[in-house]
Amino acid sequence: MWQTIDLTTTISPTQIDNQASQFNVSAWIGGYNNDNDNAVLYLTFKDQANQQVGNTISLGPVLSADRGGVSKLLLCQTSGIVPTNARSAIVLVKFTRSSGTWNDGSIDDIALFVY
Secondary structure, three states, rough: OOEEEEEHHHOOOHHOOOOOEEEEEEEEEEEEOOOOOEEEEEEEEEEEOEEEEEEEEEEEOOOOOOOOOOEEEEEEEEEEEOOOOOEEEEEEEEOOOOOOOOOOOOEEEEEEEEE
């Protein structure tokens, strides 16, 4: 699943291009018991021509060992400066099944703050 966010509805392009805009992205990521099924969140910034600017940021995966072999979600987050020329951000979540019939990777409460 993914969502594209127009950054210029709340932040001026000048502020972005002067590297005066920051971001914080977070999500609760986890899974089921001893399964290593997982979810990873990717944040990619794009310019006006829809070309990537800066590096793709990722949160996760949270594997069974990270969760102590129990079903739960862990808070994952990072922050940084919005890359010069960024005009939109794409938040993409990829789920991966490592075993079993069902994908038990989980993600909740995804948040992207740009300020």
